[in-house]
């Protein structure tokens with residue numbers, strides 16, 4: 001367990017950034033989840049679930065199945081569990097993506113929003129995700145910080161934890177080399193308008209923000225072959 005990551009994201013949970021991430025990620029996350037075409041009986045794993053907003057959204061689609069959210073930060077998991085008490089088909093666990101506490105073939109789908117590039121060992125995490133998915137299962141991940149989206153790079157020095165900065169071909173290759181097939185990369189776009197008087201926040205300038213949104217979020221879809 002990477003304690004530094006855990007402590008940093010616990011800090012985020014205490015600072016209310018779990019809810020903040022829902023605001024920031026949801027417009028694109030909803031589109032990604034829509035494109036998963038989840039059957040009502042799906043068994044889904046949400047890797048790096050944060051406050052659990054996507055886990056709950058998935059649970060509404062998989063209403064005859066079940067959804068498991070995992071996160072390395074116990075305070076995020078606590079927040080997610082408290083916000084999900086009305087859902088009967090949702091569960092959360094503190095776990096690291098590199099060592100998933102599940103049996104082989106337990107899930108039909110896996111989802112991960114803005115989480116993969118934080119993992120100290122992304123390859124181990126991918127192998128674990130593949131292991132817990134059934135043959136023919138699908139993994140969908142959304143990534144905002146990637147090589148082809150230059151304005152996103154300015155986040156790196158502001159983050160208190162190390163991240164991986166990979167390009168789209170690197171991601172595709174990593175998936176293909178670790179047992180995934182039919183890897184598809186797409187871009188998703190946040191329709192929220194940028195205020196005319198934007199004066200900083202996640203980006204140094206409004207122009208950076210405009211370009212970031214024009215580049216879009218990277219969505220990768222991959223199937224498991226066993």
Ligand SMILES: C[S@@+](CC[C@H](N)C(=O)[O-])C[C@H]1O[C@@H](n2cnc3c(N)ncnc32)[C@H](O)[C@@H]1O
Pocket residue numbers: 002005006009018021022025047048049050051052054070071072073076095096097098112113114115118119120
């Ligand atoms: C930027 S947040 C995104 C949270 C959520 N998916 C969302 O969209 O709101 C990244 C999350 O990944 C979790 N995380 C980072 N490294 C992890 C790891 N190795 N295993 C599991 N979760 C991890 C963090 O604790 C954090 O909650």
